[in-house]
Amino acid sequence: GENVEQHPSTLSVQEGDSAVIKCTYSDSASNYFPWYKQELGKRPQLIIDIRSNVGEKKDQRIAVTLNKTAKHFSLHITETQPEDSAVYFCAAPRGNMLTFGGGTRLMVKP
Amino acid sequence: DGGITQSPKYLFRKEGQNVTLSCEQNLNHDAMYWYRQDPGQGLRLIYYSQIVNDFQKGDIAEGYSVSREKKESFPLTVTSAQKNPTAFYLCASSIGVASTDTQYFGPGTRLTVL
Numbered sequence: 001g002e003n004v005e006q007h008p009s010t011l012s013v014q015e016g017d018s019a020v021i022k023c024t025y026s027d028s029a030s031n032y033f034p035w036y037k038q039e040l041g042k043r044p045q046l047i048i049d050i051r052s053n054v055g056e057k058k059d060q061r062i063a064v065t066l067n068k069t070a071k072h073f074s075l076h077i078t079e080t081q082p083e084d085s086a087v088y089f090c091a092a093p094r095g096n097m098l099t100f101g102g103g104t105r106l107m108v109k110p
Numbered sequence: 111d112g113g114i115t116q117s118p119k120y121l122f123r124k125e126g127q128n129v130t131l132s133c134e135q136n137l138n139h140d141a142m143y144w145y146r147q148d149p150g151q152g153l154r155l156i157y158y159s160q161i162v163n164d165f166q167k168g169d170i171a172e173g174y175s176v177s178r179e180k181k182e183s184f185p186l187t188v189t190s191a192q193k194n195p196t197a198f199y200l201c202a203s204s205i206g207v208a209s210t211d212t213q214y215f216g217p218g219t220r221l222t223v224l
Contacts, residue, residue: 009150031210032210044200089153
């Protein structure tokens, strides 16, 4: 079955710096990779996703890149702000379900 | 995601008791899911349902049970057989059963066993 590894588990950056979170997956048939953001005590919310027919997708300060050959995908956040502080989860398909990574706690220091 | 609700927000249980967590959605979604979240860990799938009157075990179904009698409701029962039930429980729904269908999460229920 699908195995999703996410790194790092914690990430601390200075406000204005960039943050990068990486996930690797095992099932070469996977074709959809969403990223969720979970603020403290709140529900996870989808922030961006990418499908395997594209290599990169951007939405304002966030972007996701996909390398199908290496089986990894990454979340990039530029010009980080304190409100970006949260736990971020990647996911990959396993049949008609999703397997989630272990999460990355991002702390943006003002 | 405002159309999916969970209750209660906090729940305390004594050892040996069964408890039922509620999940309701008014999004007209076919698929519903239950996840467990432990501190510092990702989301682990307990059960999912693709359609009314049908449900499937996820990765950690032991000690849990579900029902799907109505499209909008997917309650989760944590039984006394679950050895370590203290966790944050998240319900989700999606419009269809494809893994590419976005999952929308409820606000969660924090269960504590006393």
